[in-house]
Amino acid sequence: xxxxxxxxxxxxxxxxxxxxxxxxxxxxxxxxxxxxxVLATEVAYETDSPTPLADLLGVKHATDDPxxxxxxxxxxxxxxxxxxxxxxxxxxxxxxxADAAMKxxxxxxxxxAAPSLAExxxxxxxxxxxxxxxxxxxxxxxxxxxxxxxxGHALGLAQVPSAILKVxxxxxxxxxxxxxxxxxxxxxxxxxxxxxxxxxxPTSEAIELARGIATHHVPxxxxxxxxxxxxxxxxxxRAVVDALALDPQRTLGARTLPRLDRARESLARIESELGRPxxxxxxxxxxxQVEARVFAAITALAGAA
Ligand SMILES: Nc1ncnc2c1ncn2[C@@H]1O[C@H](COP(=O)(O)OP(=O)(O)O)[C@@H](O)[C@H]1O
Ligand SMILES: [Mg+2]
Numbered sequence: 512x513x514x515x516x517x518x519x520x521x522x523x524x525x526x527x528x529x530x531x532x533x534x535x536x537x538x539x540x541x542x543x544x545x546x547x548x549v550l551a552t553e554v555a556y557e558t559d560s561p562t563p564l565a566d567l568l569g570v571k572h573a574t575d576d577p578x579x580x581x582x583x584x585x586x587x588x589x590x591x592x593x594x595x596x597x598x599x600x601x602x603x604x605x606x607x608x609a610d611a612a613m614k615x616x617x618x619x620x621x622x623x624a625a626p627s628l629a630e631x632x633x634x635x636x637x638x639x640x641x642x643x644x645x646x647x648x649x650x651x652x653x654x655x656x657x658x659x660x661x662x663g664h665a666l667g668l669a670q671v672p673s674a675i676l677k678v679x680x681x682x683x684x685x686x687x688x689x690x691x692x693x694x695x696x697x698x699x700x701x702x703x704x705x706x707x708x709x710x711x712x713p714t715s716e717a718i719e720l721a722r723g724i725a726t727h728h729v730p731x732x733x734x735x736x737x738x739x740x741x742x743x744x745x746x747x748x749r750a751v752v753d754a755l756a757l758d759p760q761r762t763l764g765a766r767t768l769p770r771l772d773r774a775r776e777s778l779a780r781i782e783s784e785l786g787r788p789x790x791x792x793x794x795x796x797x798x799x800q801v802e803a804r805v806f807a808a809i810t811a812l813a814g815a816a
Contacts, residue, residue, distance in 0.1 A: 515732050516542045516813055518702045519641055519694065520655045522729070524665045525706035526716060530737035530792070530805075534706050535658035536567040537806040541813060542654050543583035550577055550640060550652040552589040554633060554660045562588065564658045567802065577640075577652075587640070589657060591632030592619065598635045602684045627667075627674055634671045638691040665703050666720075669695060669727035695729060702732025709739050709774035718784050734781055737805075738794040742771045 515521065521542075523535040532553070539551035553564035555573075565573035570586045575593040577585040592613070599609035612618050643651040659665060672692035679685045694700050703724055707717035717734060724731055744752060757765035781789045792808045795801045 520701045522703045532563045539656045541810045547653040553658040555588040591629040594632030594636030669729045698730035706735045709777040714777040734789040736789045737792045
């Protein structure tokens with residue numbers, strides 16, 4: 512997974528509650544520690560949406576504008592609104608007109624109502640942030656990390672460019688979206704980290720999502736299986752424990768032992784059905800240690816071949 516820090520966009524996808532935000536924050540910090548200029552973002556549809564990634568990174572009032580978190584690391588919200596504004600500025604002849612249009616509540620409501628228009632705004636904002644340069648001509652942000660809201664969202668974003676290109680057939684917006692589409696499909700520049708849990712149903716859903724992502728030609732950088740429980744038993748020791756025939760109504764171990772088996776099965780299934788081994792992040796028992804330990808695990812994974 513070494514080359515994952517070399518991508519320009521890393522999409523963090525998966526169901527709610529699997530650890531997407533934890534992974535997005537740890538990955539952002541790890542890439543920044545490796546010397547990349549990182550912009551960590553999370554999708555926010557409304558200005559009052561909750562901002563768990565900002566909270567985790569210690570940013571009190573996250574906005575569309577990137578704010579410094581630490582050396583090499585900034586954080587911003589990724590909003591359809593910012594994308595629509597830039598889109599209109601690029602598409603309309605006069606900047607004043609675009610700014611005035613975006614002040615209209617009716618227009619904003621319209622742009623948010625159709626899901627593909629909201630996603631178009633997100634995509635346009637993404638491209639806009641990726642293109643930003645510093646005075647020496649280098650990119651302001653080497654890596655854009657996006658904490659996506661829910662399963663399927665990477666697919667939604669991937670469908671946007673071709674929809675726009677059907678409507679707009681030339682000009683600066685066309686060029687930008689065309690470049691964006693090429694970038695989103697380029698495994699050297701874009702990668703999805705698909706986060707899931709080592710349980711039966713989440714594993715099935717992750718395999719399905721990985722296939723959907725492939726259908727849309729969005730590159731999959733890796734499947735991250737988070738919260739994999741530590742298995743302290745050798746096969747011989749496990750046989751001894753199993754022989755105790757623990758009563759599931761009265762013994763905690765009787766419930767946690769099958770969890771170890773489901774985790775092993777989940778990892779094996781992902782590898783056999785998707786043809787590649789998943790990246791494993793351990794279950795951290797001490798809540799206060801989750802961030803630091805997941806950061807360490809991701810740093811180690813990225814350092815490995
Ligand atoms: N490896 C882990 N071990 C233990 N707890 C974890 C781990 N990863 C995430 N968590 C916890 O799980 C909860 C949900 O994580 P979060 O990153 O917010 O998920 P999501 O963004 O997918 O909804 C949080 O309380 C987080 O601290
Ligand atoms: Mg989250």
